[in-house]
Amino acid sequence: MKSCIRTTALLLLAACSGGAPESSAQIARIGPPASGPAVAASRRTAITDAVARVAPSVVTVQTEQVQRVAADPFESVFGGRSGTQTAAGLGTGFIVRADGVIVTNAHVVAGATSVSVMLRDGTTYPAKVIGTDETNDLAVLKVEAIRLPIAPLGDSDALLVGEWAIAIGNPYGFMLGNAEPSVTAGVISGVGRNLVARGDGPSAYFDMIQTDASINPGNSGGPLVSAEGLVVGVNSSIYSTNGGSIGLGFAIPINRARRVADDLVQHGRVRRPWIGVRLDEARGGNLREQIARGARVASVTPGSPAESAGIRPGDQLIRTRARAIRNRFDWDAALLDLRVGDAVPLVVKRGERELSVEVRIADLPEVTARKVQVLRELELVTLTPSIRAERGIVSTRGALVYRASERIATEIGLQPGDVIYYINRTPIASAEDASRALDYYAGRGAIQLAYEHQGQAYQTVFMIR
Incomplete structure (x- = not known):
């Protein structure tokens, strides 16, 4: 196995995380149509009526991510250190509950240090990420507001190939000058599509709605709407050779998005089905x-x-x-x-x-396994035959990383799914072994940790002060 060594210094601090708020309310299915200014009846179509019904609930999702940047080579000669820079991102979302619950894509808010949403009228609210589901590329946000316009949700299982499809979103964000969402129209080109080639977002999507309604950068997380004015999908990905729309857009079926959103609102996580x-x-x-x-x-x-x-x-x-x-x-x-x-x-x-x-149907084996918390920023489980078989892990013994803080992932390199099998030449056979070893070596100099990541062997060296 190929081996890689990284070296870093780490000061571990207590990390606190808040749980998702409990709620017994379910995501709304049908909402009242929006009213608009009086226009000639001859100008009204199914598309204009559908847009008037859904557009008030569409929001712009604004993100900021603090990134580390290397010190300038010239400055480093005089003791300069690495700094940070802030990168801005934009996407789309839509309101599904009048008290401020919003659905968007997980990749829109991935890595964000702050999130805010802007309504159609320009009102901006700070937003909290209630939960994300990377597998389905869905995230739920919450803003502190009441009586917000909600998107009426339809039934994605009843879609007909060839019926109208309307994509609403914020392509290119504020480059268009205001927060008014853009509208494109096409048809439902297919259902049940499995997208495993290149696209904008995760590397694979399954059971997707395909549409030729134009989806461009910034549309991610916006609603795909039927001619009845009901949201039938969450715009998520495009297949493109040039970075723009070429008539191959994909949306997550709203029936699945509703189930995921309910789980995230009520529990803060989604339970993964497993049969082994x-x-x-x-x-x-x-x-x-x-x-x-x-x-x-x-x-x-x-x-x-x-x-x-x-x-x-x-x-x-x-x-x-x-x-x-x-x-x-x-x-x-x-x-x-x-x-x-x-x-x-x-x-x-x-x-x-x-x-x-x-x-x-059962939970994944690591979900029900006993968790061992290490220095408050790392959660480990003992590698079992079931976990090893499910994940295709090469190592026969070790401690599986179940959860790692962002700082652990950035500074040490450990990620969920990695398996620790040596710490300072001490073999690790369980989560308890790893916990004892890290506690023992803390404050005693450099710690060398060997771990498996996606079938390859890596090493990292760090210090706990």
């Missing part, structure tokens, strides 16, 4: 081969829901509920609609036979 199977993968990441080989089970995690249901390596996943599974991307899309605790019917093909089994 790993599927065959094409060598070299060949997408065409991956699609052609179907959804064949490569391994089943011992003690997992899949093992309890009788699923075996070599089985082909065929169908879950009403959804056909033709390849691993369809399976990844199906997982997004499953909820922890559900008993889900699953059809598998074994040889020439099709078998029906029922699988009880």
Whole structure:
């Protein structure tokens, strides 16, 4: 395994984090249409009526991120040190609850040190990030306000390919001169799309709505609206060869976004569904081969829901509920609609036979594992066979990083999913081992830590003062 060494000094301080506020209110589904100035009836269309209904709830999301910059080489000769600079970002969101709950994309607020939102009339509020879900590229913000206009939400499962689609957002932000959202129109070009090639946002999206309504930089997080004036998706990504729209835009279905937003508002996190199977993968990441080989089970995690249901390596996943599974991307899309605790019917093909089994959806193994907090900025769990199989980890023993503060990630390099297996040549077999070792070596000089990141071995050297 390739090895990389980083060296840094770290002063660990107590970190405090507030939990998401509890709320029993659910995200609103239908809201009253907005009223506008009187115009000739001949000028009104389904599109203008839909825009009038939704546009008042669309907001501009403004972010700031403090970034470290290296010292000027000339200044460093005279003792100059590295400094910071502030980078600004823009996106779009829409209000889903009158008391200030807003939905946007996770990549819009990723890494932001401060977030604010501007309403259509120019009113600006500081915003708190209630929670993010990077897998679905969704985030929920909260502003302290009341009686805000809300976006009426529709049913993305009822979409028809070819029906009108309207994208509302703030492309290029204030370069257009004001906070009034822009509107583009097209059609629903497809549903259930799995986007695993390049795009604006995360590297893969599953079960997406495709539209040719123009989506440009700054539209991320805005609503995709039907001709009835109902939000049916969250604009999230474009496929582009030049950085701009070429008629291939993608939106997260609103039914999924509503479920995620409810979880984030009520619990501050989203529970990931897990059954404990790993599927065959094409060598070299060949997408065409991956699609052609179907959804064949490569391994089943011992003690997992899949093992309890009788699923075996070599089985082909065929169908879950009403959804056909033709390849691993369809399976990844199906997982997004499953909820922890559900008993889900699953059809598998074994040889020439099709078998029906029922699988009880569970949390990821590390979620239920005992957590060990280290110096208040790091949360570890002991690596188990289930976690190792689920994540494809090479190391056989160690402490899995479950949570790491932003400072730990930036200054030491540890990220969630990494596995610590040595500290100053002391082998680490559990989360408790790692905690004891770090406590012992704190204040005693440099600490050398060896860890696995995405299948490769790394080392980092730091000090705890």
